[in-house]
Amino acid sequence: MKQPISLFSKVHSSTSKDYVSANTITFEGIDKIVEIVNKRNLKGIFVNDRGYDINEIFRHYFEKQQYFII
Numbered sequence: 001m002k003q004p005i006s007l008f009s010k011v012h013s014s015t016s017k018d019y020v021s022a023n024t025i026t027f028e029g030i031d032k033i034v035e036i037v038n039k040r041n042l043k044g045i046f047v048n049d050r051g052y053d054i055n056e057i058f059r060h061y062f063e064k065q066q067y068f069i070i
Contacts, residue, residue: 007032007033007036008028008029008032008033010025010028010029012025023054023056023057026052026057026060027057027060030046030060030061030064030066031064033046034064034066043067044066044067045067045068045069046061046066046067046068046069047068047069048068048069048070049070050070052070053070058070
């Protein structure tokens with residue numbers, strides 16, 4: 001049986017001294033997944049809920065030349 005696997009997972013807390021922002025973690029995840037699919041010459045579509053409806057994330061997807069649905 002095929003099971004989904006996590007491509008990116010990171011536990012973080014806004015109270016950590018190294019914490020910058022939730023967007024920073026999101027961009028790190030997007031970059032990691034883009035790196036994985038690019039190595040395999042694949043293309044995908046990122047799907048996010050309305051919590052990701054912000055211009056910074058749109059710009060990041062555009063810069064990485066990725067398809068996305070919010």
